[in-house]
Amino acid sequence: MSGSSPLALDWPLVRPRARVIVDNDFSGDPDDLVQMAHHLLSPSVEIRAIIASHLSVGDPWDRSTQQAANALAKINELLDVMGLAGRHLVLKGAETALPAPGRPQVTPAAEAIIAEAMREDTDLPLYFAAGAGLTELASAWLMEPRIGKRITLVWIGGPEYADIAPPPPGSSGPEYNLRIDIAAAQVVFNQSDIAIWQVPRSTYRQLLLSYAELLTNVRPHGALGRYLADNIERVMQWTSGFRHGIGETYVMGDSPLVTLTALQSSFEADPSSSSYVTRPAPEIADDGSYVPDSGGRPIRVYTQIDGRLTFGDFFAKLQLAAQI
Secondary structure, eight states: OSSSSOOOOTTTOOOEEEEEEEEHHHHHHHHHHHHHHHHHHHHEEEEEEEEEEOOOTOTTTTTOOOHHEEEHHHHHHHHHHHHHHSOOOOOOOOOSOOOOBBBBBOOOHHHHHHHHHOSSSOOOOOEEESSOHHHHHHHHHHHOGGGGGGOOEEEEEOOOOTTOOOTTOOOSSHHHHHHHHHHHIIIIIIIIIOEEEOOOOHTTTOOOHHHHHHIIIITTSHHHHHHHHHOOOOHHHGGGTTTTTTTTTEOTTTTTTTTTTTTTSSSSSTTTTTTEEEEEOOOOOOSSSSOEEEETTTTEEEEEEHHHHHHHHHHHHHHHTTTO
8 A cells, every 4th residue: 555645735835843853662553653644744833853762562552572673664664554655764672672771772763862852053952752662752862861951751651640640541551552661660750850741640541532533533534544454453452352342532642742742832832721730740659650859850741632633634634645
């Protein structure tokens, strides 16, 4: 399946206002494909690099030892569907987590993060939009700590904060994205000076797309709509053996990466329609829990994401792209 022409919305009245590096585990949950397609259709941001990263060891989505390589193949598949093959810098991240909090994984992806962060020829803010573990960003900071003041991490990850929300029923162990590389999260939270906009599990679980919306607002809109719907329906089929299945909604947990970067307010640019609290960055313990640190640097913890804007914009861009 291949797009006949590049699906990139060219609006003369909209210019890039920010740079974005996307890092996601594309061989896992296909909500990252929805996020990536949405980002690529958003002309207010420059996608400076796309990093295909690993999952946890033995993850049910991809039990192989080549998760990053498989993620790379998946993102290239999406780019082909969108007619964008060869138009973006796509890099394979490390295949394993950090061996220890002070030891980076030196990869071309980590080196690309440093190169982009250290640019002097642009004043566009740089966001690192991560819907997976933090191996590559932690490695880049360990290799060149000066990037800390030059980049903002928008991270889908981390468990609930006890004073904000309870964990979901039946949850156990570290939160999914944190579990991928706890040592990397310890580098970013406990050691670095990187600005953090965190979307913890209690918040990213709010982004529910109904199956009816998938059938009416995604699938009918061109090759891209069919491709994204097919990937979600494959998961629905795979999980049909679960007791009671997964119902008629799907968590688009990575979509806040678009909301918080591309869909900021017009004047005084900021994700003004989503809500957050500011608190000292906690330390991350070896078991993935938070350790309060009153001296931690202030971070944003998002408590609510504007779902109307997120999904409304995504559906509209899919429809417009299908007309190209």
